[in-house]
Amino acid sequence: MRIADNHGHAGLHGNAEEAEYALLMRIAAEDMRAFEMLYRAYRPRLRRFIAGIVRQPALVEEILDDTMMVVWHKAHTCNHQAKVSTWIFAIAWRQAVHALRRNDDRFEPGDDEHVSSSEPGPDIELQQCELQRHLGTALAGLSTEQRAVIELTYYLGYACREIAQIMDCPVDTVKTRMFYARRKLKTLLALTREEAI
Amino acid sequence: MSGRVLRFEGSVHTEAERLLPWLVNGTLQNEELALVQQHLAECTACQQELAWLRSLQAACIEEALPADNPEDPLRRLRRRLDNAKVEARPDRIRRRPWLGWVITVEAALLLMLGAALLHENRPAVAEYHTLGATQVSSEKLVVVFDPGISEAQLRQLMRASEAHIVYGPTDAGAWVISVPAAHAKTVREALRAAPGVLLVENLAADDGD
Numbered sequence: 001m002r003i004a005d006n007h008g009h010a011g012l013h014g015n016a017e018e019a020e021y022a023l024l025m026r027i028a029a030e031d032m033r034a035f036e037m038l039y040r041a042y043r044p045r046l047r048r049f050i051a052g053i054v055r056q057p058a059l060v061e062e063i064l065d066d067t068m069m070v071v072w073h074k075a076h077t078c079n080h081q082a083k084v085s086t087w088i089f090a091i092a093w094r095q096a097v098h099a100l101r102r103n104d105d106r107f108e109p110g111d112d113e114h115v116s117s118s119e120p121g122p123d124i125e126l127q128q129c130e131l132q133r134h135l136g137t138a139l140a141g142l143s144t145e146q147r148a149v150i151e152l153t154y155y156l157g158y159a160c161r162e163i164a165q166i167m168d169c170p171v172d173t174v175k176t177r178m179f180y181a182r183r184k185l186k187t188l189l190a191l192t193r194e195e196a197i
Numbered sequence: 198m199s200g201r202v203l204r205f206e207g208s209v210h211t212e213a214e215r216l217l218p219w220l221v222n223g224t225l226q227n228e229e230l231a232l233v234q235q236h237l238a239e240c241t242a243c244q245q246e247l248a249w250l251r252s253l254q255a256a257c258i259e260e261a262l263p264a265d266n267p268e269d270p271l272r273r274l275r276r277r278l279d280n281a282k283v284e285a286r287p288d289r290i291r292r293r294p295w296l297g298w299v300i301t302v303e304a305a306l307l308l309m310l311g312a313a314l315l316h317e318n319r320p321a322v323a324e325y326h327t328l329g330a331t332q333v334s335s336e337k338l339v340v341v342f343d344p345g346i347s348e349a350q351l352r353q354l355m356r357a358s359e360a361h362i363v364y365g366p367t368d369a370g371a372w373v374i375s376v377p378a379a380h381a382k383t384v385r386e387a388l389r390a391a392p393g394v395l396l397v398e399n400l401a402a403d404d405g406d
Binding site: 025026028029030031032035036039040043044047048051061064065068069072073076077079131132135136150151153154155157158159160162175178179182185186 | 215216218219221222223224225226249250252253254256257258259260261262264265267270271273274275277278281347349350353354356357358387388390391392393
């Protein structure tokens with residue numbers, strides 16, 4: 001069974017989706033082997049997603065464990081309307097938000113209203129290697145929600161509508177978060193480049 | 198969230214530009230895909246933005262975490278699950294052991310009554326089976342679900358157990374379900390361990406429990 005390619009892209013169709021759902025139903029009947037299979041399949045993507053959101057290594061394992069605990073206890077509640085992966089990442093998102101709020105309010109809500117409206121010009125076009133080098137620093141400057149949208153879109157390959165399901169918000173909110181995330185990333189990348197010179 | 202939600206019913210350029218990230222990740226479909234593709238053909242700014250977003254996606258994918266061995270964290274999680282299982286099992290039936298017997302007997306009586314009525318009403322015709330037909334034998338279990346269980350949860354438990362409901366609910370909230378005899382024992386144990394299930398008893402007298 002897939003459960004995802006190395007980049008974790010969300011496209012999963014037909015039989016593979018059915019197989020994943022069957023696995024979840026076995027977990028609903030407390031089948032530990034099924035749980036272990038799901039854990040091994042999802043751990044790399046969940047770890048990357050959570051690390052991308054919280055940017056605090058110490059919290060990643062805690063949130064991942066909490067997420068999989070919820071998967072174990074709530075597998076029976078996953079209705080077949082949404083993809084299994086969407087359901088699991090929605091749990092991970094909620095657990096990450098709870099954990100950040102628990103830990104000294106390190107959850108940084110969207111600061112969309114405070115982003116400068118001046119769009120950086122075309123001179124911020126960084127070469128691929130430069131972008132690669134500074135991306136981590138720039139991502140740290142985004143809000144938690146903006147980072148989640150970036151991770152879910154570019155790393156995990158989710159559609160806008162699916163991201164709305166995962167983050168439990170309207171589709172327009174996802175587009176708004178992405179819009180400001182892109183703008184802020186450009187600004188931060190330009191600043192990072194200037195500092196590096 | 199503190200931010201304003203932008204509405205995107207503005208110009209075609211605005212709408213197309215907002216959708217570019219999902220063109221890049223290949224999830225755009227139908228009208229939105231057509232709109233973006235058509236606009237891109239004539240908008241240099243969006244073409245540049247698209248190139249930048251493709252670089253961003255490549256950089257995001259490259260920003261990988263070092264690989265790790267999942268077995269240690271999995272072992273830790275299993276211990277945590279074991280502890281949680283002991284703490285969280287619903288205990289209502291265990292505190293009233295007689296209730297299980299009452300429910301089982303009630304369900305058995307109702308099932309026998311139902312079978313007798315069915316037998317009375319059935320026309321006296323012989324049953325024929327094709328040579329290739331196989332008779333799948335089944336066993337009946339009495340199950341009591343937690344009153345808080347959802348219909349979806351119940352349906353999923355049935356599907357996972359390859360079970361179907363024969364009768365219920367009784368006044369005491371019990372259901373009689375039929376499961377393939379070949380793995381009746383496994384199903385019974387799995388249901389007993391499942392959250393939302395308070396009681397599982399076998400209706401067969403030679404169950405051995």
